Each structure stands twice: as C-alpha cells, then as structure tokens.
Amino acid sequence: MRHKELTVETRIKKEGQLTQVMHRLRKNKLAMAGLYIILILIIVAILSPFIAPYDYTKMDMSLKYAKPSLKHIFGCDDLGRDIFSRLMYGSRASLSLGIIATLVSTFIGIIIGSVAGYYGGKIDNVIMRLLDVIQAIPGMLLSIAISAALGSGFINTIIALAIGGVPMTVRLLRGSIMTIRNQEYIEAAEKINATKLRIISRHILPNSIAPLIVSVTMGIGNTILMAASLSYIGLGIQPPTPEWGAMLSAGKPVIEKYPHLCIFPGLCIMVVVLAFNMLGDGLRDALDPKLKN
Amino acid sequence: MSTPLLEVKNLKKFFDTPRGKLHAVDGVSFKIEKGQTLGVVGESGCGKSTLGRTIIHLLESTEGQIIFNGEDITHINKKKRHYINENMQIVFQDPCSSLNPRRTVEETVQEPLLISKRLKSKASLQAETERLMDLVGVDRRLRLAYPHELDGGRRQRVGIARALSLSPQFIVCDEPVSALDVSIQAQVLNLLQDLQKTQGLTYMFVTHDLSVVRHISDNICVMYLGQLVETSPSKELFVSPLHPYTKALLSAIPSTDIYAKRERITLKGEITSPIDPKPGCRFAARCPYVCDKCNEPQRLEELLPNHFVSCCRAREINDL
Numbered sequence: 001m002r003h004k005e006l007t008v009e010t011r012i013k014k015e016g017q018l019t020q021v022m023h024r025l026r027k028n029k030l031a032m033a034g035l036y037i038i039l040i041l042i043i044v045a046i047l048s049p050f051i052a053p054y055d056y057t058k059m060d061m062s063l064k065y066a067k068p069s070l071k072h073i074f075g076c077d078d079l080g081r082d083i084f085s086r087l088m089y090g091s092r093a094s095l096s097l098g099i100i101a102t103l104v105s106t107f108i109g110i111i112i113g114s115v116a117g118y119y120g121g122k123i124d125n126v127i128m129r130l131l132d133v134i135q136a137i138p139g140m141l142l143s144i145a146i147s148a149a150l151g152s153g154f155i156n157t158i159i160a161l162a163i164g165g166v167p168m169t170v171r172l173l174r175g176s177i178m179t180i181r182n183q184e185y186i187e188a189a190e191k192i193n194a195t196k197l198r199i200i201s202r203h204i205l206p207n208s209i210a211p212l213i214v215s216v217t218m219g220i221g222n223t224i225l226m227a228a229s230l231s232y233i234g235l236g237i238q239p240p241t242p243e244w245g246a247m248l249s250a251g252k253p254v255i256e257k258y259p260h261l262c263i264f265p266g267l268c269i270m271v272v273v274l275a276f277n278m279l280g281d282g283l284r285d286a287l288d289p290k291l292k293n
Numbered sequence: 294m295s296t297p298l299l300e301v302k303n304l305k306k307f308f309d310t311p312r313g314k315l316h317a318v319d320g321v322s323f324k325i326e327k328g329q330t331l332g333v334v335g336e337s338g339c340g341k342s343t344l345g346r347t348i349i350h351l352l353e354s355t356e357g358q359i360i361f362n363g364e365d366i367t368h369i370n371k372k373k374r375h376y377i378n379e380n381m382q383i384v385f386q387d388p389c390s391s392l393n394p395r396r397t398v399e400e401t402v403q404e405p406l407l408i409s410k411r412l413k414s415k416a417s418l419q420a421e422t423e424r425l426m427d428l429v430g431v432d433r434r435l436r437l438a439y440p441h442e443l444d445g446g447r448r449q450r451v452g453i454a455r456a457l458s459l460s461p462q463f464i465v466c467d468e469p470v471s472a473l474d475v476s477i478q479a480q481v482l483n484l485l486q487d488l489q490k491t492q493g494l495t496y497m498f499v500t501h502d503l504s505v506v507r508h509i510s511d512n513i514c515v516m517y518l519g520q521l522v523e524t525s526p527s528k529e530l531f532v533s534p535l536h537p538y539t540k541a542l543l544s545a546i547p548s549t550d551i552y553a554k555r556e557r558i559t560l561k562g563e564i565t566s567p568i569d570p571k572p573g574c575r576f577a578a579r580c581p582y583v584c585d586k587c588n589e590p591q592r593l594e595e596l597l598p599n600h601f602v603s604c605c606r607a608r609e610i611n612d613l
Contacts, residue, residue: 184385184386185390187383188383191382192378192404192408207394
C-alpha cells in the first residue's frame with residue numbers, strides 16, 4: 001500500500017498525456033530503435049539533395065552493374081547510376097507515399113468506423129455492405145484500377161493506395177467500438193449531457209484505438225510495398241524518380257548475376273517495415289494506462 | 294401528503310427478441326417521496342435494473358407514465374432530456390466499467406460540470422472538483438490517478454462524485470455495492486446515507502442483497518419477472534411479508550441466531566420465461582399456494598396500510 005501511494009504521489013507531478021506516453025515509450029528499447037530508424041530515414045529523405053554523393057539521374061555506362069566498392073558503396077544499376085544515392089532519393093517517394101496514404105485511409109476509416117460502430121443498426125448495415133463490395137475486389141487490383149483511372153502522379157497514387165485500406169480500418173475499429181459501446185461509462189457520459197461527438201472522441205475512440213495503432217504502423221510497411229508494385233507496372237511514381245519498389249523490380253531480371261541490385265532496396269524496405277512494426281508495438285503498450293509500470 | 298418526487302404509473306418496457314417480446318418491466322407503479330429511499334429487490338433478471346434505467350431515460354419506456362416533480366417526463370425532447378439528466382443520475386454497479394479507464398479521477402468528476410458550462414473560470418471548476426472529492430471522501434492527492442490505480446471502494450466513490458456533480462435530486466443506485474467487499478460495502482452505504490441527509494437526495498436503490506436493502510430503504514418493492522409483487526414500508530416487509538414469493542425470498546436470509554427455528558422455503562421449478570408470458574400470476578408455476586384463480590391477471594391490493602400485495606390468495610394465506 002505504501003508503495004502504491006508513493007507511485008501515485010510521484011505521478012502527480014506529471015504533465016500532459018503526451019509526455020507520459022513518451023516517457024513510457026522511452027523505456028521500450030525496441031520501440032525507440034524503431035523510432036530512431038524512422039527519424040533517421042525521414043531526415044535522410046529531406047536532406048537527400050545535400051547529402052547524396054551522386055545525382056540520382058547521373059548515368060555512367062562504364063559502371064554498368066558495378067559491384068559495391070568504396071566509391072559506390074552499394075554498387076551501380078543497369079544504367080550505371082549510384083544505387084546508394086538512388087536509395088536516398090527513393091526514400092522520399094516511398095516514405096511519403098506509405099505514411100500519407102496510410103494516414104489518409106486511417107482517417108477516413110476512423111470516421112466511417114466510428115459512425116458504424118456507434119450508431120449500429122441500419123446505418124451500420126449499409127456501411128458494412130458497401131465496404132464488403134470494396135473488399136471483394138483484391139486490394140492490388142483496386143489500386144491498379146483507381147490509379148489507371150485517375151492517372152499517375154503523387155496525389156492520385158495516394159488516393160489509389162488509401163481507398164483499399166479503408167475497409168480494414170473500419171472493420172477493426174467498428175469491432176472494438178462495439179465492445180466499448182456497451183460499457184457503463186458510455187451510458188454515464190450520455191447521462192451527463194455529453195454530445196455524441198464528445199462521447200465518440202473522448203470516451204469511445206481513446207479506448208478502442210489501440211489495436212488500430214498497430215495495424216496502422218504495419219499498414220505503412222504494406223503500403224510502401226503496394227506503392228512499389230504500382231510503379232513496377234508503370235503506374236504510381238514515374239521514372240526517373242527513384243522509388244524502392246521500382247528499383248527492386250528493376251533488379252529482378254538480373255538477380256542471379258548481380259544480386260546487389262535487389263538486396264539493397266529490399267533491405268531498405270525490410271528495415272522500414274520492421275522499424276514501423278517495432279514502433280507500433282511499443283506505442284500500443286505505451287498508450288495503455290493499465291500496463292503502466 | 295405532498296406530491297411525491299417521482300411517480301411511476303403502469304410502466305412497461307418490452308424488448309424485441311427473435312423469439313418474441315421480452316417483458317422486462319411489465320406494469321410497475323410506485324411513488325417515492327422526497328428524501329426517501331425506495332429499495333427494489335428481486336432475483337437476477339427480474340427487471341430491477343431495467344426499471345431504474347427506464348425511469349431515468351437511459352432506456353425509453355414502452356408504455357406507462359413517469360412523473361417527476363409533478364411533471365410528466367415519459368416522452369421528452371432534447372431540452373427536457375438535459376433537465377432530466379441534471380436532476381436524475383445513476384450510480385452503476387460495476388465501478389470498473391462505469392469509469393473511463395483513460396480518464397483521471399479529476400477529468401471524470403469534472404466532465405459533467407464542464408459540459409453544463411455552469412462554472413466559467415478554471416479556478417472555480419477546480420474548487421468544485423475538490424469539493425466533490427472531499428464530499429465523497431476521495432483524497433485530493435488522487436486527482437490525477439486513473440481508475441485502475443484505485444481500489445473498488447474509491448472507484449465507486451468517484452462514480453458517486455460524478456453522479457453528484459450536477460447536484461441532482463434523484464439518484465438511481467443500480468446495485469452500487471454488490472461488486473464490493475463487505476467492509477467497503479458498509480462504508481459506501483454510509484456515505485450514500487450521509488449524502489442523502491446533507492444533500493436532500495432521493496434514492497431508488499436497486500439490489501438483490503436483502504440485508505443491504507433493509508439497512509438503507511424506507512420502502513421496498515419486491516419484483517418478480519418484471520412485475521411488482523409486493524410493496525411496503527421496509528420494516529413491515531421484513532416482519533410480515535404477505536406475498537408467497539417475498540416469504541421465500543426473506544427465508545433465504547442467513548440468520549446469526551443459531552437457536553432460532555427457521556423454516557427455509559425452497560422454491561421448486563424454473564422461472565417462467567419473460568418472453569411473451571401468459572396473463573396471470575407469473576409466480577404461479579413455483580408457488581406452493583397455486584390455485585385456478587392464479588391464471589387471471591393479478592392486481593396490487595392494499596391489505597395493510599401502505600402495504601400492497603398482488604396475490605389473489607394473500608388474505609387467505611396470511612389470515613387477514
């Protein structure tokens with residue numbers, strides 16, 4: 001009992017909730033590693049014009065398929081372009097596409113999911129059947145169709161990638177909202193004249209969003225792969241703008257002879273996805289006040 | 294006699310189920326005077342909680358009338374709902390699920406005040422929160438604690454503070470102590486009684502715990518499958534129960550007197566289904582005094598002053 005009181009005492013000095021979450025996140029080494037990797041990659045993406053050793057379009061046919069060396073640490077591709085520099089520039093397209101498209105689809109998903117989960121009944125039925133239609137189309141095919149219809153380009157690619165992710169988010173959120181919906185503290189909130197918006201935003205979402213955070217962080221990795229596939233078939237990001245997935249696909253035909261064309265973009269994608277997953281796991285724990293200490 | 298604070302007339306609440314209409318509350322009528330406590334007892338699933346929730350409009354009634362302070366509040370619009378919510382509150386059974394796990398004690402207690410916009414300045418809001426926490430006996434230092442860091446009794450106190458924050462006149466206590474330890478139960482019950490005295494509150498106390506209800510209530514309603522079977526002043530009910538079901542219920546209270554000869558009435562048979570029940574006494578299937586007249590609808594009759602029973606054979610059984 002003495003111990004419990006002490007911990008409560010110390011926490012009274014605490015500040016906002018965000019600081020608290022950060023404090024708990026900081027204790028999780030894996031999550032922090034993930035966070036640092038992501039931060040480093042974002043910095044690299046922003047600063048790539050200044051820190052990249054070569055221009056990403058500079059070709060040198062004498063260096064075609066050059067193996068990694070001191071001058072070109074990751075080697076060169078089929079047109080003799082420096083892979084290391086192209087990866088640095090490529091992180092811009094890959095990261096921004098992955099993060100923005102996932103955030104957009106999550107945002108739309110949260111709105112639709114809250115409405116479906118909170119109101120239930122007919123509204124829920126209509127929404128879910130419409131989403132079933134979207135989900136009946138394979139995700140990749142849907143992205144290709146939208147992307148082909150809208151044309152390539154950054155915004156259009158984001159729309160193409162985001163729509164496919166919405167049903168998943170809605171389903172996940174709707175499920176956890178439905179369990180929270182019947183809790184007595186929601187009734188209590190209704191009883192104190194709280195508006196529906198307040199009930200959803202203050203009482204329901206904070207308690208049902210935890211599973212979503214993990215799915216969002218994992219979704220970013222998945223979206224990066226999707227974006228790569230789109231540029232592989234000529235949609236999405238257009239060459240010569242480098243993009244990790246496109247680089248990966250470009251190296252595929254020569255993977256046996258020159259594996260470094262595939263290894264480095266592949267490693268980059270893997271590291272990003274891993275970093276997001278580690279961060280997501282850590283965030284889920286840090287956001288749950290019950291797991292404190 | 295002055296007008297009662299709350300009067301319920303022939304209140305019904307039916308739920309639609311795939312197998313038919315579930316009669317959760319079926320024709321319940323009672324009155325509560327200001328400053329008094331009405332205990333509602335009955336076994337699980339008899340509609341006690343539904344009754345409480347219907348009265349304060351957490352559920353909408355199917356039929357009947359609710360009169361609060363002389364005003365018919367059976368059907369309400371948004372504006373009236375605000376008025377009702379400020380005057381009728383509820384204390385829930387399970388303090389675990391009745392507090393938002395992601396909000397601190399302070400946030401939970403403050404929220405009703407914040408929404409009602411009664412207090413403009415931050416300082417007065419803070420002062421009021423502290424006053425409420427003192428009132429229910431939660432230490433001020435626990436202001437920023439989360440519900441899972443508190444014990445059951447404290448949690449329930451926070452729930453009471455939230456219910457009190459809008460200074461309501463009427464509170465439905467939906468089994469507020471059944472999830473607590475016995476020692477904590479006593480503390481919370483005493484708190485509720487003290488608050489009743491100092492704040493002039495009126496309670497409807499829903500419980501299945503007979504010793505608790507005896508301790509706290511002025512009047513008691515006994516429910517069986519959505520219907521009122523007996524209502525009387527609480528002292529009288531324990532001395533002379535008139536309805537066969539009440540007799541059986543009271544005989545289940547364990548006694549501390551080992552020499553007292555007690556006859557335990559054991560009920561046989563299952564509870565009849567509350568879905569589309571037959572007219573007539575719902576207790577008939579388990580009643581030891583069952584007769585042909587039990588198949589007719591029963592009516593509450595005042596057999597003793599203020600003591601109502603709905604049993605056609607009550608007179609006979611009790612030699613009245």
